[in-house]
Amino acid sequence: MVQVDDIPLENVSAMIGDYDICVVKDFEMNSDVISRAKNMKLIMQFGVGLDGVDINAATKQGIKVAKIPSGETGNAASCAEMAIYLILALLRKQHQMEIAVKHKRLGEPIGDTLLGKIVSFAVVIMGFGNIGVHLAKRLCIGINGTNYNYDDLVDERGCHDDILKFASKADIVVCCLAMTTETVRLLIGIVNNDFISTMKKGALLINIGRGGVLDYEAVYNNLKLGHLGGLGIDVAWTEPFDPLNPILQLPNVIITPHVAGVTQSSFRYMAKVVGDVALQLHAGKMSYIGIEIVN
Template identity: 60%
Template sequence: MFFRFHNSVNLKIISARQLGNFWNTQKRNMCEARTRVLFCGPHFPASHNYTKEYLHNYPFIQVDDLPFDSIPDLIGNYDICVVKSMRLNSDVIARATRMKLIMQYGVGLEGVDIDAATNHGIKVARIPSAKTGNAASCAEMAIYFMLGLLRKQNEMQIAVRLKKLGDPIGDTLFGKTVFILGYGNIGIELAKRLRSFGVKILATKRNWASSVPNRFNSTEPASQNGTYEDLVDEKGCHEDIYEFAKKSDIVVCCLTMNSETAGIINKNFISSMRKGGLLVNIARGGLLDYKSVYEGLESGHLGGLGTDVAWTEPFDPNDPILKFPNVLLTPHVAGVTESSYRSMAKVVGDVALQLHSGKPLTGIEYVN
């Protein structure tokens, strides 16, 4: 079978095979014209599912989620990579020949070799937590842990099964001193919510808005530029963490994970805490030294642990630390709420649309 194609120059007759080749070429060109977004690994499924939903009406944006073991071979086909919990080392990044942007569905980028990405001309970015609701979600989870530990959640479940009433005896958050270790976006959202519980708030961060940190009595209103420093009763820097731990009933770890903060909750820190003090972690598992935490729980010096993140993830359900009744563990869901994940899906989707059209990328924070 033959087909006639007419143009202003001449009349051509082509075969069905030639026509098939023509359309295959057109399809290939259309595919190559797509902007392709890669989500790494099976965990946190709502991230890629919500992003796909948001971009449903934009067929020129392709969103894929791939298993970890296939990513090194296929990463070269993608323009944007959302790492989630995968570690992107220099070898994998070197294969990302088409990549324009590596980003996180949130803030943690400790698994990305940022220097390697920079050397290959790839931008790396996070989604700021303040405007997406991620910080608020994490702050609420911290309060959930505090109340769960104070009211002895695990022991209450045992009492229910044993048909016991009026036991165990819990405690109130009211009147406690809470040390927020890392007063960033999550720390600020936590301080806002803690105020209504009638607690005293201590906090440390690298730099405060005021030139000299008011370490022992916050008398000046310092919420200028949205820093909300007036919510903190005592402000300090890194050198104050042991002193603040000594004066606190509850320590909440909100730090960013990096080479300086890894293992910061160690034997020295835990021994400086009040006997029976509670430890809450809504940041990264590697901030806590596992052995030190375990020994603190075993000795009874550490009064309880509430953590949304673990040393290795997914967490081993048979880990011996779970034998303690004063340990609450959740599967890395502090920021995984309908509100925050829909907001972050919009950010990722908008970035993909902007990249496709050649517009400046908004809603993200570059780190290189």
């Protein structure tokens, strides 16, 4: 028999020593908590991001840490769709439309559209993993009535100077970067004042990766000055983000509550993976189907 318990967050530290597997969602598994997990064999994230798990502490204690790859869960596809939603919401001026409805004004605001200008219109996708690939595929379907092959896309890579070159050509920059050890070391705040200043005046910035990739002050100042045309984010610098933060008072900023990958289909799939892995662990198997061990 496999025993499954849903433990209140405030009780996790006191009770974690009794369990063999921990499924993490919205909880920080720091070194103190992990040190109490004397019987723990596997810490498993209910999703892809492992920012809240101290992987080094788990490794020292002989605990495996795993995530559920986004490709099979539908997470990557739904995140790509969220990026497109944020792009369209900014182009069509969602906030102004809400005001127009409230004041019974028809036919305004005058928004912008993707139709007819995608061919000459550049999109930089920072982070070409599962989400970036799904986004690129969706942006290339139905352009001026033509279905372009994914094989025609170019995954162009380079150093920091190259990234600035890409940014200078883009009408939209989409950040899909995961918060890995490498991105923490190299890319925190990479979308800084230099980066944004290089972007076209009026260009849009979308972030569905991790909040720390954007330099808050640079983004806020360039939005106020009008150089940055709009900001659409599903991830923020701190979460939950303060709804009274000045950046959210700007009319060309749209935020969603970290729900890009939160869909019924992805949650059902991940729940099945969790159950399957628990049964595999209970059966004494040393390798697990459906998850990716990271240490």
